[in-house]
Amino acid sequence: MSFVQAEHIPSGVYAIRNYRTMNVIATRSRDKDLLGSIPSAERSWKWNVTRRSNNKYTVQNDNDQFYAQCAPTPEAGKTVFVQSQVFEWNIKQVSEVTARDCYWIYSSKNDRLVWSLPDGEDGTPVVFAVERNNPRFWWRFERIEDASSGQEATARLDYLPDYIRAVGLIDMARDLMARSQYLEALKGCDEAVRLHRAVIAKQPDLETSNMDLAFSLQILADCLCRLGMLDKALDAIEDAIRVYQTKTVAYHEESPVTDAIKIKEKIADRIAQQSLKTDQKAILRMVEDIQCQITNINLTKDETPVEFNAEAPPPPEIFFGRDEYVANVVDMILKKMPARLAILGPGGVGKTAVASAVYHHEQIEAFFQDHRFFITCEAMFSAESLLDTLWVVFGLDVKKQKSLKxxxxxxxxxxxxxxxxxxxxxxxxxxxxxxxxxxxxxxxxSNIMKKLTVLITMRGTMRPANIVWTRPFLEPLPVLSVEAAKDLYLAVADSNEEGLDALLETVDCLPLAVNLLANLSQQGYSPLELLDMWNKERTHLLNIGGNDKSENIEVSIALSINSPLMSNNEEALILLKLAIF
Known part of the structure; x- marks a missing residue:
């Protein structure tokens, strides 16, 4: 298949094809509108495109000799149709670089309105639309060398039914997934991938189908992941990335491979978490009665523990510089019910500790009593895992089918x-x-949850969108003041020596970093020695490209792992890694 890629369309006979849906434009005897139609034995999909001396074009049907035209004043949503009168169009290349074989078609009466095809269904009319950057509004011109012999050209388009069916199957699969019908969606995804591969076997250079194959593989990976088939999901998304990377997808300003790579990283993280959990279980089995600490369900040795993350942490014992922040959160909860609050901030700044202090605050405990729930989302990777935990927390029957209602x-x-x-x-x-x-x-x-107060902790400074958060917003949790950081350090290390202020300021008074450094000082390191160690680690990180404040916690963790205690104690290193993750 060969499409025109010149700045100007040479005069000739063409099949005009929508870039996104791959439908060709045709007319039917009973309808004068231009339609997106699967080609048949009729010759109504052939068009004589003629470039005139004024660089405008006429688009004439090769079968009935009628010209494509529009109303004297074109409007968005109005159809393009054929009549016997000559009518001139502007045809402009979308891009000389990224979309050389794609064109806009528009009337000289209104250059903002271009031809578009709303969907890929057989018989959908061509209408005017404004948004030019949508690939449904882009058109390709395939040259037909011999207008008198249509069989060969028709044969070259015989893949279209498979293509249209594949696109429809993916749309159906996404709808099924939205209704949590993953097994049915999986069948549709598999069939769509098969059909796209069949189309590409017939037309290897068909860029649009290559893109849709990659997208179908991406949806397939999503479906497999939801079914817990992570290894197969990883294979599918890697397949999608390979297709994305080897084919140019012109109409994306940013390559879709970026999103696919992010999905791959999420799946790989889930696989790593599963592997970590397996290792963790092996360690936990050596500790008596550890399973009973995460669930109140008695399990046999052959049963798999239910993932339950509603064990509230104890009130923080070493806790400085946060009294005012905690008091503000408590005040908002009790005076602005039902509150919707978000404690934001970087990793290691102490968001969990603040949330725990709020949970155990005497006023909160007095008001909510036993109806306080602290759920850790760190090991969760799906809505289903959170729903499972909420189901148990709110005392619902675990044997019944779960639903939001x-x-x-x-x-x-x-x-x-x-x-x-x-x-x-x-x-x-x-x-x-x-x-x-x-x-x-x-x-x-939602505002119908009149009795439910929700408090989240979250890395970063952006709250989840589309939520009516309680005003005024909670400020992101700041790092500690130098005095509070010193109180924290001395509560652990009890060693106020020269260089302490400089050490604390070097790690920006980040609570986790201060705590780790204080623990290291218990092994006999002075603040000046710790500062020297930190500077060496930081220099190493700069050599591999890192240089922002979020790496302070990474430096602190690296110091802990490289300390003599960790170097000489393999079991301690394993437990530290588990704690970090």
Whole structure:
């Protein structure tokens, strides 16, 4: 298949094809509108395109000799049709670099309105639209050398039914996934991938189908991931990335491979987490009664523990410089019910500790009593895992089918409740389960939940969108003051020696970094020695490209791992890694 790639379309006979849907433009005897139609034995899809001396074009049907034209004053949404009168069009190349074989077609009466095809269904009319950057509004011209013999050209388009069916199957699969019907969606994804591969086998240089194959593989990976088939999901997304990287997708300002790579990283993280959990279970089995600490369900040795993350941490014992912040959160919770609050800030700044202090605050405990729930989202990677935990937390029957409606009804009928979701970014940033997570969190924070107060902790400075957060917004949690950082250090190390202020300021008074350094000082290191160690680690990181403040915590962790205690104690290193993750 060969498309025109010149600045100007040479006069000739063409099949005019929509870039996105691959439908060719045709007319039918009973309808004068231009239609996006699967080609048949009729010759109504052939067009004589003639460039005139004024650089405008006429588009004449090769079958009935009628010309494509529009109303005297074209309007968005109005159709393009054929009549016997001559009519001139402007045809302009979309881009000389990224989309050389794509063109806009528009009337000289209004250069803002271009031909478009709303969908890929057979018989959809060509209408005017304004948004030029949509690939449904781009057109390709395939040269037909012999207008009197249509069989060969028709044969060259015989892949279109498979292509249209594949696109429809992916749309159907996405709809099924939105309704959590993943097994049915998986069948559609598999068939769509097969059909796209068949199309590409017939037309290897068909860029659009290559792009849709990659997209179908991406949806397939999503579906497999939701079904827990992570290894197969990883294979599918890697396949998609290979297709994206080897084919140019002209109409994306940013390559879609970027999103695919992010999805691959999420899947790889889930596989790593599963592997980590396997190793962790091996260690935990050596500790008596450890399983009973995460669930109140008695399990046999052959059963797999239910992932349950609603164990509230104890109140922080070493806790400085946060009294005013905690008091403000408590005040907003009690005076602005039902509050929707977000504690934001970088990793290691102490968001979890603040949330724990709020949870254990005497006024919060007195008001909510036993209806306070602290859920850690760090090990969660899907809306389903959060729903499972909420199901248990709110006392619903685990044997019954889970639904947002049942959960919502239970919450609305219950007492005033405080729900804390810690490390919520782990869930919110999941690309492959975004819609379900947004739906679940939207339900929890909706205005009909009159008795449910929601407090989240989240890395960064951006709250989840489309939520009515309580005003005034909580300020992102700052690092400690030097005095508070010194109090924290001395509570652990009890060694106020020369260089302490400089050491604390070097790590920006980040609580986790201060705590780790204080623990290292217990091994006999002075603040000046720790400062020298930190500078060496930082120099090493700069040599490999890192140079921002978020790396302070990485430097601190690196110091802990490289300390003599860790170097000489393999079991301690394993436990530290587990704690970090």
């Amino acid at each position: 049942v959960l919502g009804d239970r919450i609305k009928a219950g007492p005033y409740t405080l729900l804390i979701l810690d490390n919520f970014e782990t869930l919110w940033d999941v690309m492959i389960d975004k819609m379900e997570i947004q739906k679940l969190f939207g339900m929890l924070t």
